Amino acid sequence: MSMAAENLTSSAPSTAPAPAPKLDRAAIAAIVASGKRLLVQGGMGIHASDGLAGKVAAARSRRFVGVGTISAVIKTPEHLRAEIQRAKATAPGGFVGVNLMAAINKADFELSARTALDEGVSFLVQGAGISRDIIRWCRDAGTPFAGIVSSGRLAAMYEKWGAEWVVAEGAEAGGHIGDIGHPLPTLVEEVCAATSLPVVAAGGVHASDLGRYFAQGAAGVQLATRFIASSDGDAHPTFKQVHLGKKAEDVAIITSCVKGMKARAVRSPFTDGLAAGKSYPPRSKAWYFGPSGYMGRKKACIECLAEGLCKCRASNFQESFCITDALLRAVAQGDEVQGLYYTGQSLVRLPETKVGELRSVQAIVDDMDVALDAQDGALREAALG
Template identity: 30%
Template sequence: MNSMLDLLVPAEQRLAALQRRGAAFLGTELAILGGAMSWVSERNLVAAISNAGGFGVIACGAMTPDLLAAEIAGTQALTQKPFGVNLITMHPALDELVQVCLRAKVGHIVFAGGIPPGPAIRAAKDGGAKVVAFAPALVLAKRFMKSGVDALVIEGSEAGGHIGPVSLTVLAQEILPHIRDVPVFVAGGIGRGETILSYLELGASGAQLGTRFAASAESIAHANFKKAFVRASARDAIPSIQLDERFAVIPVRGLVNEGTKRFLAHQAEVVQKFQSGALDKTAAQLEIEHFWAGALRRAVIDGDVENGSVMAGQSVGMVTSVQSVAEILAELKAQAVAALVARAAGP
């Protein structure tokens, strides 16, 4: 009968084989990306993820080109390992931001928040960068491949922050069997190594995690923000609620707090003003959208977790303590290997 030690090496080799394509694409030991989280995915966390064997990704968000250039340089001062930059496709200076990445020799550019423009994809590729895009449906995945995208991320609605309507379980079934020409990374609600293993066996090349890294020791998020993650369960992370179909609310998943409760009351007040004629529809929509202005920074940086926006995925229930990035990655790998060992050992 094989001992557990005899099964360990083959299990580690099997895990390495399953993630070989993703790791080779990223240039890393582990095929695990850090999710790009505004105010959180900055130089310290990005460098920590890359130094620990994963792939850190800077969240450019609304940064100006000069600010992004400084953030890239700051990250490069902390790590010699590969990392990427996440650019929002709607950014008014998108073309310039791409050039900032290329001048700094960033190897991977991740386009998020919409369909990446063809010229931006071509510019990134012509400059020597690999292009990653988010595919919320199979038809878009195929379209992105035709436009030259080098890898895809499929992110389910279990994720934190801005989300789509479809769960990762469904997206994986829809997309993974049909996309084989480029690596596909899964994201949304992932918090354990066994889950990563299961998606690798379904054909994924790796995984992207955000929530667990947001609460890591290296994250610059306020201690209150991390404590909120440790206390929370999966059911505490819910999407923002739209009160009236006439006024769109972009779905954002975060922890329920006083701010989310006040947002509902705020929507009701604005709708009442619209119905009374005090506000026209455009002004009413803007009042609803402006409610959360600066709210993420208030939570992440200032620590106001009652009134700020505490964006978190449903995997927040698996955050039980503040761990270092290296501990998180080692734990994920150990969980995946243990699952393979248990399977080989039999009943």
């Protein structure tokens, strides 16, 4: 059994989880009023961000408050509990939340949400699809809810429904990006105009862009790809290496099996195969989940997506690909042939070229402090204007 699979069974439900502080609208307003901004680590599915949330939430910074996000995707309740408890132990009193995608299997979605709420996380954030149920579950549990949006219209809707903050995610982001991508600078403007909620800017954000988004009114930024390229985090060293030394031509936009959405990945034999019309039906996942399968589901297709949303399953496995196989192979095994390496456009701006050069989350946050210091002029001008 792999180490990751062993972890799935190693944690018993906690009886009295110490709750993390709530990241609600008032907490964000207080942070902004103190002169700081949020530095959110974006949740990355299928274990790509495991091990990062606590490090970001614990980072010391003069300019930012770090916020860690754990992805619930393809985690059993035991695994999700273990990852939340690990992050809280790394960052006592820090902001640790959980990312859920409404496109996943409906029963898994509810179980993950309820597990996260039971563990007392700082917030739940929803991407890839919209479920209003989760907003109700959060309200009942007294846990702030945040929505990931790609338009001002959706931000306004989330505000009406009771969200505490929104992540404006531009077309430069990693993983699933939808069909209509707004570049982040115009999206931030649109979203800030459409809602009074705090807005976090995500997608392709580089240290040199920070002042620009804060001048537009963002309460924080969310980064994901930058944190993949860190010496912290559990992703396979090859997963990290595949992101380094890349240029624009090394990025592929694929059609995902998830509703046929567009997604951004590092160009690889797998993405070239997809572009040539090859299909990748599901294979046994016993190598990762062990003989009892994922949530007791032992077939090659573990039905990870909500009914009707998987193009591969809908075609009786004749078309498209199995996303759990492809992403797991990349993150857990570093398989350069059968793995799919989701990434953000910001990979072309990563300075490191070898895994041995990667620095800690703390060192990356230190760079952000220095970069924002250098951009203070833009912030002052915005305040005066």
